[in-house]
Amino acid sequence: MGTTEHRGYGPDVTRLGSAPSPGWLTEENIASIRATEGPAFDEAEYAARLRELRGRMERLPLDAMLVFRPSSVEYLCGFHTAETAPQPLLVTHSATHLYLPDLEVGRALASSVAGSLHYCGYADALRGLELFVRHAATVLPRGARVGVEVGHASTPPRALELLREQGLVVVHPDHLVERARLVLSPAELRRMEEAAAVTQRGVAAGVAATGAPGATDSSVAAAIAEALYREADSPSAWGPVVATGRRGGIPHSSWVGRELGSGPTFMEFAGTRDRYHAPVMRTVVRDGALNAADRRLAELARTAVAAVLETAADGVTAAQVAVQAGKALGPLPDDVMFHQLFGYPVGLAHKPHWMDGAPFYLTPDNHEPLVSGMAFHIPGSFRSFGTSGVGLSQTFVVEEHGTRVLTHGPADVIEV
DSSP, rough: OOEEOOOOSEEEEEEEEOOOOOOOOOOOHHHHHHTTOOOOOOOHHHHHHHHHHHHHHTTTTEEEEOOOOHHHHHHHHHHSSSSSSSEEEEEESSEEEEEEEEGGHHHHHHHOOEEEEEOOOOOGHHHHHHHHHHHHHHSSOOOEEEEEOOOOOTTTTTHHHHHHHTTOOOESSSHHHHHHBBBHHHHHHHHHHHHHHHHHHHHHHHHHTSSSTTTBBHHHHHHHHHHHHTTTTOOOSSSSSSEGGGGGSSOOOSSSOOOOSSEEEEEEEEETTEEEEEEEEEEOOOSSOOHHHHHHHHHHHHHHHHHHHHHHTTTTHHHHHHHHHHHOSHHHHHTOOOOOOOOEOOOOOOOOSSSSSSSOOOOOOOOOOOOOOBBBEEEEEETTTTEEEEEEOOOOETTTEEEEEESSSSOEEOOO
């Protein structure tokens, strides 16, 4: 089934399947690679996360979690890579096992604190899932209850069949890891604060670029991206989005080399720190003030953001926040488009989007209470459909008696 090739320095490294042992995987190389980078947090942070998860597993009860979502794998053991092939983490009550193609062993050694690394040949990646699950079954008793998040695209449906074929019981644990991720630790909140500082560099660059002669939505997006990445340690999972003129009235339109119009230009993006995201929406207008219709959109956006920030606090339910924000807005004009979503959780995220966690939204149908340490983005985007759009937002953290805004500057239209 596998051969353990290296013990003693860092994790156990085990070859799965029949691929020959690579000559490059030496003790000296392992030590060298582990010294090049290291995980984003100290080992005590990851130990605390695993204790929390294991406590939740015991209450269900579960014998193990098989975690596929890349951001949740990173959350639990630090591992991150640009590769998108399934690379799951098995968490038992006493061990962690990370499964990889051989090309990813270096990334795991550089970034992970997992106790055991198990790899197969990269050419076998398509059948690697079978090798991974077969190995997982050897460290679990037959009939063991294994939690697998089935609602995320990173979980291959075939994995569920393979687990059952090995005599394991698949349990849907309702975003067990992702619910733990909702409350950020002090160390995570520091990453969010640092990400917000990067975000503000993007705001400043985007605003400056809108004033350049011949500016286009693409030139503004390029200026934002350069500012976000110049001193970055990680890419943003999405954006930057820049839409000008009538295209601002079409949700999720972005740059196409269009010269900026005289009305609103919508921008949305996030700075990052160790893949923790602090998104903002900002709207710029140049060569004059907004017209009456766009002033109405801007006032609605300001009202939505302010109402959320004034209502949210530890113990207040998500529904209460959404209901109060809805009351502050009042009935919307028939020609105004708004998604009725007053916030969603943000923090650690991998592509394709910074909405990469439990579906805990600030909407009237979510009656769960907010908890200190939760972080949200308020997407205050209002549009005259197909005509124009104004987006204003903040990323904030919930505290005992209210909210603390992490992103910089007012949520208001910027005139240049």
